[in-house]
Amino acid sequence: MKKIVIIGGGASGLTAASFIPPNNKVLLLEKRNSCGKKILVTGNGRCNYWNENQDLKYYHSENNEVLGLINTIENRNLVLNFFDSLGIVPYVKNGYYYPYSREASTIRNALLEQVIRNNVEIVNDITVTKIMKNGEKFTIITDKSNIEADCVILATGSLAYYKDNDSNIGYNIAKSFGHTIVKVLPSLVQLKTDQKFVKDWAGVRSDAVVTVLNNGKKLKSEEGEILLTDYGISGICVFNISGLVAKLLDNKEEVTVSINFVSWYKEGNFLSWLEIRDKKVTNITVLEFLEGFLNSKLTKLILKLSNVSNNCYWKDLNVSQKERIVSYIENFNVKITATNSFDKAQVCSGGVKLNEIDPLTMESRKVKDLYIVGEMLDVDGDCGGYNLSFAFMSGMLAGKSVSRND
Numbered sequence: 001m002k003k004i005v006i007i008g009g010g011a012s013g014l015t016a017a018s019f020i021p022p023n024n025k026v027l028l029l030e031k032r033n034s035c036g037k038k039i040l041v042t043g044n045g046r047c048n049y050w051n052e053n054q055d056l057k058y059y060h061s062e063n064n065e066v067l068g069l070i071n072t073i074e075n076r077n078l079v080l081n082f083f084d085s086l087g088i089v090p091y092v093k094n095g096y097y098y099p100y101s102r103e104a105s106t107i108r109n110a111l112l113e114q115v116i117r118n119n120v121e122i123v124n125d126i127t128v129t130k131i132m133k134n135g136e137k138f139t140i141i142t143d144k145s146n147i148e149a150d151c152v153i154l155a156t157g158s159l160a161y162y163k164d165n166d167s168n169i170g171y172n173i174a175k176s177f178g179h180t181i182v183k184v185l186p187s188l189v190q191l192k193t194d195q196k197f198v199k200d201w202a203g204v205r206s207d208a209v210v211t212v213l214n215n216g217k218k219l220k221s222e223e224g225e226i227l228l229t230d231y232g233i234s235g236i237c238v239f240n241i242s243g244l245v246a247k248l249l250d251n252k253e254e255v256t257v258s259i260n261f262v263s264w265y266k267e268g269n270f271l272s273w274l275e276i277r278d279k280k281v282t283n284i285t286v287l288e289f290l291e292g293f294l295n296s297k298l299t300k301l302i303l304k305l306s307n308v309s310n311n312c313y314w315k316d317l318n319v320s321q322k323e324r325i326v327s328y329i330e331n332f333n334v335k336i337t338a339t340n341s342f343d344k345a346q347v348c349s350g351g352v353k354l355n356e357i358d359p360l361t362m363e364s365r366k367v368k369d370l371y372i373v374g375e376m377l378d379v380d381g382d383c384g385g386y387n388l389s390f391a392f393m394s395g396m397l398a399g400k401s402v403s404r405n406d
């Protein structure tokens with residue numbers, strides 16, 4: 001009988017524990033007072049645990065080719081069948097999976113119950129600080145006592161969300177076993193600017209397309225609802241470009257995000273559309289004219305930045321004033337100075353280099369019987385259930401493989 005120790009009782013660690021055949025002695029060590037706490041806050045408390053569209057373009061890793069060997073059709077089906085077997089009925093909206101209850105606790109509780117049914121011993125409130133390997137055996141050093149193990153599954157997550165000052169222990173353990181850590185940066189996070197106008201737009205929500213510009217070159221666009229704040233920009237479309245922006249800023253590159261506030265207008269020339277509309281409206285001010293399709297706080301800011309008085313009339317503006325206004329509506333450029341901090345991020349990019357892991361088993365290619373899963377690996381996904389999807393797929397593979405004899 002093998003003694004298997006899982007470090008971390010989050011989404012990936014609980015899934016690994018669920019898949020280990022019951023004829024093993026399994027111990028799960030979790031530093032918080034209960035397992036799966038982060039699952040409870042996912043998807044605004046509703047847990048978007050999967051996405052129907054598993055195209056690899058929604059994932060980011062320096063080794064996407066390895067990711068493709070983990071995220072296979074077979075593994076996707078195994079994870080979905082697993083949730084089926086736990087009794088979870090999915091509520092699927094635009095391909096995004098939530099539990100039908102729309103309560104994240106449904107997912108957390110179902111995983112925890114399965115782990116308990118699988119005779120896994122759970123120890124909460126214990127922090128692993130170091131792991132050593134002597135011959136075939138691992139010695140796990142914790143803040144309570146030392147524990148021996150034949151196999152270890154590292155599932156300690158990333159630096160995102162919690163303000164703990166010991167969140168990097170997992171990375172340090174991986175490093176101590178010779179693994180490379182791709183620089184860990186916040187992702188799915190808000191973007192900051194030091195431009196003064198932000199105080200005037202704080203609180204505005206709008207549909208938009210956001211585009212990352214690096215020295216004028218368009219690198220990535222995302223469409224969705226943007227939230228304009230007193231420090232910069234937020235919203236799911238911003239989160240989905242934030243990983244790229246974090247990497248550019250880390251390389252000391254200049255980053256501008258261009259916002260198109262009329263993403264619904266697909267015809268081509270927005271100025272001519274305004275001219276045609278102006279013929280239809282009666283005697284209304286330029287403020288009222290633009291408020292017909294733009295948030296009023298935002299309209300006032302755009303007029304202020306364009307040096308146009310709220311009370312004048314569109315027909316009285318000269319061409320360059322009109323072009324300035326249109327440019328702010330379609331290409332409002334914000335110079336990004338930073339991302340928000342790790343504790344505001346939903347996930348981290350970077351982590352243990354993926355090509356140092358066997359994608360069929362999640363076993364380390366550096367150390368036999370050491371497995372690494374979940375967000376501590378160099379894989380991060382867009383919003384939409386991709387990060388939990390990866391935590392479940394990688395956890396499942398490690399759980400299935402860890403006790404095999406070879």
Ligand SMILES: Cc1cc2nc3c(=O)[nH]c(=O)nc-3n(C[C@H](O)[C@H](O)[C@H](O)COP(=O)(O)OP(=O)(O)OC[C@H]3O[C@@H](n4cnc5c(N)ncnc54)[C@H](O)[C@@H]3O)c2cc1C
Pocket residue numbers: 007008009010011012013029030031032035036037038039041042043044047048049050126127128129155156157158160161167169170345346347373374375376384385386387388389391
């Ligand atoms: C606010 C928020 C919303 C999110 N929403 C979604 C969503 O809707 N859909 C989605 O797909 N993803 C979402 N995510 C991301 C998702 O939650 C994570 O990617 C996922 O939980 C990662 O799983 P993990 O097991 O790798 O890490 P974690 O879930 O972070 O688990 C790691 C565990 O290890 C424990 N641990 C760490 N170090 C030690 C140690 N030294 N000793 C013992 N234990 C340790 C931690 O306490 C933790 O319980 C969200 C994240 C946040 C913060």
